[in-house]
Amino acid sequence: MVGTKEKAEQLRSGKKTAEEHVLEVLDAINRHNKSLNAILFMNGEALSQARTIDHKRKAGKPLGKLAGLTIAVKSCISVQGLPITAGSRTLENYTGTFDAEVIERIQAEDGIVIGMANMDEFASGASGEHSAYGVTHNPAAPGRIAGGSSSGSAASVAAGFCDLALGTDTGGSIRNPSSHCGVVGIKPSYGRVSRYGLLDLSMSLDQIGAVSKDVYGAALLHTVINGFSEKDATTVDKPVANYVDPKQSRLRIGVAKEFEELCTDKRIWEAVMKRTQEFAAKTHSTIVPISLKHVKLAVQAYYPLVYTEFYSATRKYDGRKYGLKIEETAGEEVLRRIIGGKLISEAEYEGQYYRKALAVKQAIAKDFANAFSQCDIIVAPVTPTLPHKIGDDISPQVEYGYDAFTIPANFAGLCAASVPCTEIENIPVGLQVMAPPFEEERLFSALFQFEKLKK
Amino acid sequence: MNREEIEKQAKTIMDSFLKELATIEETHTFGLEREQSMREPKHEPSSETFKRAFFANAPKVKDNLIQMERKQW
Numbered sequence: 289m290v291g292t293k294e295k296a297e298q299l300r301s302g303k304k305t306a307e308e309h310v311l312e313v314l315d316a317i318n319r320h321n322k323s324l325n326a327i328l329f330m331n332g333e334a335l336s337q338a339r340t341i342d343h344k345r346k347a348g349k350p351l352g353k354l355a356g357l358t359i360a361v362k363s364c365i366s367v368q369g370l371p372i373t374a375g376s377r378t379l380e381n382y383t384g385t386f387d388a389e390v391i392e393r394i395q396a397e398d399g400i401v402i403g404m405a406n407m408d409e410f411a412s413g414a415s416g417e418h419s420a421y422g423v424t425h426n427p428a429a430p431g432r433i434a435g436g437s438s439s440g441s442a443a444s445v446a447a448g449f450c451d452l453a454l455g456t457d458t459g460g461s462i463r464n465p466s467s468h469c470g471v472v473g474i475k476p477s478y479g480r481v482s483r484y485g486l487l488d489l490s491m492s493l494d495q496i497g498a499v500s501k502d503v504y505g506a507a508l509l510h511t512v513i514n515g516f517s518e519k520d521a522t523t524v525d526k527p528v529a530n531y532v533d534p535k536q537s538r539l540r541i542g543v544a545k546e547f548e549e550l551c552t553d554k555r556i557w558e559a560v561m562k563r564t565q566e567f568a569a570k571t572h573s574t575i576v577p578i579s580l581k582h583v584k585l586a587v588q589a590y591y592p593l594v595y596t597e598f599y600s601a602t603r604k605y606d607g608r609k610y611g612l613k614i615e616e617t618a619g620e621e622v623l624r625r626i627i628g629g630k631l632i633s634e635a636e637y638e639g640q641y642y643r644k645a646l647a648v649k650q651a652i653a654k655d656f657a658n659a660f661s662q663c664d665i666i667v668a669p670v671t672p673t674l675p676h677k678i679g680d681d682i683s684p685q686v687e688y689g690y691d692a693f694t695i696p697a698n699f700a701g702l703c704a705a706s707v708p709c710t711e712i713e714n715i716p717v718g719l720q721v722m723a724p725p726f727e728e729e730r731l732f733s734a735l736f737q738f739e740k741l742k743k
Numbered sequence: 744m745n746r747e748e749i750e751k752q753a754k755t756i757m758d759s760f761l762k763e764l765a766t767i768e769e770t771h772t773f774g775l776e777r778e779q780s781m782r783e784p785k786h787e788p789s790s791e792t793f794k795r796a797f798f799a800n801a802p803k804v805k806d807n808l809i810q811m812e813r814k815q816w
Contacts, residue, residue: 385800386796386799386800518792519792519793519796582767585763585764585766585767587760588760588761588763588764589760589764591756591757591760592757592760592761592764595753595757620744620749623746623749624749624752624753624756625753627746627749627750627753628753628754628756628757631750631753631754631757632757640761641757641760641761641764643769644761644764644765644767644769645764647767647768647769648764648767651767684752684756685756685759688756
């Protein structure tokens, strides 16, 4: 398999033209997307954009960092002229009227948007089964879910429908499908990447992040999209670093016993621990036992908060200005969140659910702050179980539990990632690495090392 | 599943979560967080950026003004 670094160099040198590359990618999509349902809409201008990049190269003009690389975009991120459905019938006729800031940055670096990726409706789901446009299939584990909500982004990367993809992560929506599809997925620190142009699910937690087959690709895309933005007041003006070639150092690796207790499939825990021990031995790092005593309440606190913010965020889908009325068109999970959010927002319940949930969120953030005084990174599984079979009857509570290991990083504003760890029953299993807020350089440094161990 | 059933299910889920959240103490004074996270403005006022984005989306711009029919944008 040609890695992203090598592919980028081939495109930069002209060994392969951007046009040839886009044609290959389009061919893969034409042949396999019908069965995988990972891409919802193609960018009809991808080929002409590739030719423009080839002309630029031939003319000796400087090329951007992503020159000729193809990028699939989750369908809740605005791209001018393409359908931005958020995986919902509510927005089936809505076309992006402007480019999200991440798209502007990608295009400024000569990246080519190849199409819009499938997703759980309004990012409400952890399986990839809740899209109004059909289930996303897992190219790395046939018959199994791809995970969600960025199901199409991870599946597209795994299937070779693009080099890189953009997803969004509110409680694990990048890391979960990346783990199930055997690719690398990054959840940046809260405030690291501009969300201007993102249809929000939960504005206090959402982040846009990169998905790639390898750590280099994820680091490259993260480099392009990260940094302060005047258009998003939640971004923070902190220095960005070198993510594609980060400094390597010995690390203190935190392992929390509370995560072990939450891991339903013990094979996953054992695989993650085995890989962590190999990492420690190889890099002369140390493993430090830590305690994160409130993480066991993460799921229970997350959903009241998300229900409430989602209810607020969806009031604009009233069918008046654009799209259709959400209550009349959306699927069951979206309705559950809207109705639940309305309920929690009612005066008689507000104190019961919302404030309790906020208190847990803060307690978890405090646990992490304490833990990071003893360690540099924290390692955990990404999901507590293997991906279920498509069509299995899974209750909402069980599916909510899929995010048990990923929600805590969102609550604490950490940067985190899923990197391929092993296979169990021929199904990919990811390993999660978490680092303190805005320590992406440290995160990528660990990810590059973990990737080497898998190879 | 109809709306009533979904509502009932949402309430059941929230109630089950609440039972588990009951153990947590509310020690946080909400609202303080906002004060703590205030930042000093370092950049020029960003009104020009917003104006550019706003104008780029406008159906018609003439002489630094947006022209449109009522209820058409």
